[in-house]
Amino acid sequence: MEIARGVHLVPGTASGNVCLVTEPDIVLFDTGLPGDGPAILKHLAHLGVAPGELRSICLTHGHAGHAGSAAWLRRQSAARILASAPEADRAADPRACGALRTLWHLLLRTTRRPVEACMVDRILQAGDEMAGFIAVETPGHTDGHLAYFRASDGVLIAGDAVRVAGRDLLAPPFWDTASEVTARISLAKLADLPIRLLIPGHGPPYRAPGAALRQAGGPPGFMLETMRRRAQHQARRRR
Ligand SMILES: [Zn+2]
DSSP states (O other), rough: OOEEEEEEEEOOSSSOEEEEEEEEEEEOOOOOOOOOOHHHHHHHHTTTTTTOOEEEEOSSHHHHHHHHTHHHHHHSSSSSEEOOOHHHHHHOOSSSSSSSHHHHHHHHHHTTTOOOOOOOSSOTTTTTTTTTTTEEEEEETTHHHHHEEEEETTEEEEEEEEEETTTEEOOOOGGGSSSHHHHHHHHHHHHHHHSSSESSSSSOOSSSSSHHHHHHOOOHHHHHEEEEHHHHHHHHHHH
């Protein structure tokens, strides 16, 4: 289903949203769970894209619901895998995770979707551009999480930086988030972007998310404000 110019939501995946961008280049954003690869290649074929034409797969983060079919697709297509440095480490060694994720991986194995390590070919930095989308650092859910924003028409591929719950947008759940405060700062940062269509990692796309994102990033309490100032100060020092 084409949900924005050249942006297709791949049907038939088990859980996470997979976006195929077909112009100006063919780039896949996230890969769903282990076992979702064939459904993705089927949709590529439906759009007239041969596996050899898929050259880049960008990951929002290394969790199994997003990087799960990356290794399989890397073998079946011409794709090279792109992710931030921390998420490249996570994808390369999915066993290095907490008890909750270990349980989740065991469960996936029982459903014949064993989690497979994936090598990342290129490390992405904030500001890198792929098919018109710019990588935006959105740490919190994981420490190297990236979202991808296309400024020309305000499309955001948000990964797990945000959850859709009806008309509400929510921060990722605390029990599955590396830093809740950092996650909320990332949401406040996203709320400053002119987003017209937000594509979350799970669930339906969300139009005009500005106010809901601001709500999800708030309330701007003392701690959040302190953390935001500290992050700005550190960013200035890095420049
Ligand atoms: Zn995740």
